[in-house]
Amino acid sequence: MRIGELASRAKVSTRALRYYEEQGILSSERTPSGQRHYPESAVDRVRLIQQLYAAGLGSRMIASFLPCIDAKQAGPEMIERLRAERARITASAAELEEAGRKLDLLIELAAHPGKRHCPASLDAQSAGGDVAPA
Amino acid sequence: MRIGELASRAKVSTRALRYYEEQGILSSERTPSGQRHYPESAVDRVRLIQQLYAAGLGSRMIASFLPCIDAKQAGPEMIERLRAERARITASAAELEEAGRKLDLLIELAAHPGKRHCPASLDAQSAGGDVAPA
DNA sequence: GTAGAACTTGACGTTGACGTCAGAGGCAAA
DNA sequence: TTTGCCTCTGACGTCAACGTCAAGTTCTAC
Numbered sequence: 001m002r003i004g005e006l007a008s009r010a011k012v013s014t015r016a017l018r019y020y021e022e023q024g025i026l027s028s029e030r031t032p033s034g035q036r037h038y039p040e041s042a043v044d045r046v047r048l049i050q051q052l053y054a055a056g057l058g059s060r061m062i063a064s065f066l067p068c069i070d071a072k073q074a075g076p077e078m079i080e081r082l083r084a085e086r087a088r089i090t091a092s093a094a095e096l097e098e099a100g101r102k103l104d105l106l107i108e109l110a111a112h113p114g115k116r117h118c119p120a121s122l123d124a125q126s127a128g129g130d131v132a133p134a
Numbered sequence: 135m136r137i138g139e140l141a142s143r144a145k146v147s148t149r150a151l152r153y154y155e156e157q158g159i160l161s162s163e164r165t166p167s168g169q170r171h172y173p174e175s176a177v178d179r180v181r182l183i184q185q186l187y188a189a190g191l192g193s194r195m196i197a198s199f200l201p202c203i204d205a206k207q208a209g210p211e212m213i214e215r216l217r218a219e220r221a222r223i224t225a226s227a228a229e230l231e232e233a234g235r236k237l238d239l240l241i242e243l244a245a246h247p248g249k250r251h252c253p254a255s256l257d258a259q260s261a262g263g264d265v266a267p268a
Numbered sequence: 269g270t271a272g273a274a275c276t277t278g279a280c281g282t283t284g285a286c287g288t289c290a291g292a293g294g295c296a297a298a
Numbered sequence: 299t300t301t302g303c304c305t306c307t308g309a310c311g312t313c314a315a316c317g318t319c320a321a322g323t324t325c326t327a328c
Binding site for chain 3: 147153157165167168169192193
């Protein structure tokens with residue numbers, strides 16, 4: 001398929017697809033006239049790329065990971081980087097969860113004013129064990 | 135406390151603190167000579183701000199939410215925006231989880247080559263119900 | 269064969285959360 | 299009073315993932 005179809009099927013802009021190619025994370029065949037052609041699998045590939053971006057990975061990191069993903073193998077140094085990113089994602093997910101809980105609490109408080117059944121605070125720490133209010 | 139102490143205690147740069155003030159999400163008292171002074175509570179406030187940033191909220195959004203957080207109340211329109219952000223965070227967390235699982239799978243495959251006990255694929259969709267390989 | 273949609277490369281613009289540098293002033297200790 | 303660190307206000311720099319023109323080429327449908 002050509003770039004326009006891939007863009008609409010993967011729900012990204014054509015600009016993004018060309019950018020991915022620039023960054024070396026998406027390849028394409030070229031017709032004699034220079035137009036890009038993609039196989040069906042490119043749709044999933046683009047979605048994977050989008051997901052990695054959403055997980056906070058940058059183009060360089062993605063570019064270094066994709067070959068391993070395709071080959072399903074990686075050297076020990078690469079594995080360490082994978083583990084590091086995985087840890088970052090885990091931490092990031094925990095932060096998201098907590099921010100989400102705080103918003104939930106606020107929504108609860110704001111949507112049902114007067115009902116004081118939630119004694120938790122909205123601010124304060126997240127990993128603080130220091131409890132000494134007096 | 136002055137800006138330097140707050141910065142080190144909240145683990146952000148002084149530049150960030152001044153930026154927060156510019157954006158109207160962190161206030162300070164001023165000494166006659168113009169230096170900023172913060173109460174103890176500013177540390178938690180800054181951490182809350184950091185957490186909201188980490189959750190993908192921008193300065194404007196945070197600026198609009200903080201008064202509600204302080205007052206523990208919000209109008210119906212604001213509650214809608216809170217719910218919307220909460221939904222965004224939930225979706226974002228799900229994406230993170232899935233990206234994390236994919237990395238886990240790759241790490242597993244790469245760290246223990248030859249052991250083919252995980253038949254799942256690394257690419258492919260996340261919410262696709264279309265199953266028609268023929 | 270021709271209009272018009274889709275494609276090409278190239279290059280500058282955008283946005284957000286700061287980093288960084290410059291020049292000037294403030295403050296506590298010696 | 300001088301030393302040295304802290305703070306102040308601008309103001310420009312940065313980086314990433316694209317957006318957005320511009321000007322030209324190619325494909326498709328009639």
